[in-house]
Amino acid sequence: MLTYFAFRAGNARTIASIVAVLLVVLSGSVPSQAQDELSSAERCLSANLNASLGAQLPRTAARLKSGEPLRIVAIGSSSTVGLWVLRSAATYPEVMRRELARLRSNATIQVINSGRVGDTIPNNIARFQRDVFAHTPDLVIWQLGTNDVAWGGRPDEGLKRSVLEGVRALKAGSSDVVLMDMQYAPQVLASGSYSTMEGIIIDAAKQERVGLFSRFALMRNSINAGVAQSDLVTFDGLHNTADGYDCIGRALARAISTSAR
Numbered sequence: 001m002l003t004y005f006a007f008r009a010g011n012a013r014t015i016a017s018i019v020a021v022l023l024v025v026l027s028g029s030v031p032s033q034a035q036d037e038l039s040s041a042e043r044c045l046s047a048n049l050n051a052s053l054g055a056q057l058p059r060t061a062a063r064l065k066s067g068e069p070l071r072i073v074a075i076g077s078s079s080t081v082g083l084w085v086l087r088s089a090a091t092y093p094e095v096m097r098r099e100l101a102r103l104r105s106n107a108t109i110q111v112i113n114s115g116r117v118g119d120t121i122p123n124n125i126a127r128f129q130r131d132v133f134a135h136t137p138d139l140v141i142w143q144l145g146t147n148d149v150a151w152g153g154r155p156d157e158g159l160k161r162s163v164l165e166g167v168r169a170l171k172a173g174s175s176d177v178v179l180m181d182m183q184y185a186p187q188v189l190a191s192g193s194y195s196t197m198e199g200i201i202i203d204a205a206k207q208e209r210v211g212l213f214s215r216f217a218l219m220r221n222s223i224n225a226g227v228a229q230s231d232l233v234t235f236d237g238l239h240n241t242a243d244g245y246d247c248i249g250r251a252l253a254r255a256i257s258t259s260a261r
Contacts, residue, residue, distance in 0.1 A: 040231035044247035047225035048218045051251045053211030053259045057176040060139045061260035069108040072097070073132050073175075075124055076143025079183065080115025083239045088113070090242050093141070095249025096256075103257045112137070120147045121159060125166045133173050139256070140170050141213070143180040145201055149191040150182075150238060160200045167208045178211035178256070179204065184219035186229075186237035211259060213252050222247070 038046075063070040074080050074093040082091030089095075097111040114131040116123070121144050132140055144163070148155055170177045181201045182188050198216060205212035223229050232244035240248065 039246075040227055040241075040243040041246035041250070043225070043227050044218070044222040044232065044243070045251060047222045047227065048247075048251050051213070051218060051255050053178055053213055053255045054205070055209055055211040055259065057139060057178075057211065057256065057260045059174065059176045060256065063138050064104050064107050064257075064260050067106060067108075069110060070139065071110045071112070071135060071137050072139045072141065073112045073114055073135050073137040074141040074143065075114040075127070075132055076141075076180070077115060077119040077124075077147050078117040079146065079239055079245075080113060080143045081117055082113075082115070082245060083117060084234050084236075085242050085245060090245055091115075092240075092245045092249035092252065095246050096141075096253045099250040099253035100256060103253060115143070118147060120153070121145065121162055121166065125162060125169070128166070128169060132170065137173075137175050139176045139178065141178050141180055141252070142166070142170065143215075145197045146182045146188060146238070149193045149197045150187045152191070154193050155197045155200055160204070163200055163204045164207065167204055167210055171208065171210070176211070177208075178213050178252075180213045180252075181216045183233070183238060183240065184216045184223065185233045185239075188216075188238065211255075213255060215248055218248065218251055219244070 060070060072093075074096075080091070080093065082088065085091060091113060093111045093113045093115075097109050101107060101109050112135050114127070116127070119127075124142065124144060147153070148159065167177060167179070179201055181198060182194060188194050202212060204210075219232055222232060232241055232247070233239070234241050
């Protein structure tokens, strides 16, 4: 009888040991498998956990803390419109709104998409009165620069002055301001002037002490981290895919939330 129970106990210990080994093996493989199954948007976000605007957003912070509605206007060109995605819910401004609402669950957030296909910086500024100021925003996201270089434009001192004047006009309306720079995409990189345009946007943000959301750096970081360029950029070599817009919108919302504390 004792021999029988000893045999059963030995089997139980063996089975337990096998189960323990299997659990260790599985626990080591699951994270790797889960990592492989992450969407391109999630991998893009993981590569940009420290994305920052480099400036505070006092008006936005006051609205979020008081519980008053926060109104955001996104002005720019076709990547603000969300070219090549079929639903407005997939555009970066709408993704940003949803993520900001998730992060600040007590906030009421309204986003007005004032993008227009083909716009340049002068085109944007010409629309400020109708498509920005008329909405009395608390925060303005100005996506700029792409069409000023992607189609052969050469940014100069005149364009730099226009950007500075545009930022000052937005600030004069008492709005917080965030500049969003160009895409890290083949059509932009093919231009001999993209670095000049980048410099203009960066300098304007620093000089006027407004936020800068570097879409250029975000996309470059993601590609350097192993995200395929084709997962973020569409067939035209310029506009974002749905995953690209998703990553941009969510990363921007997180940066806004951090800067509005």
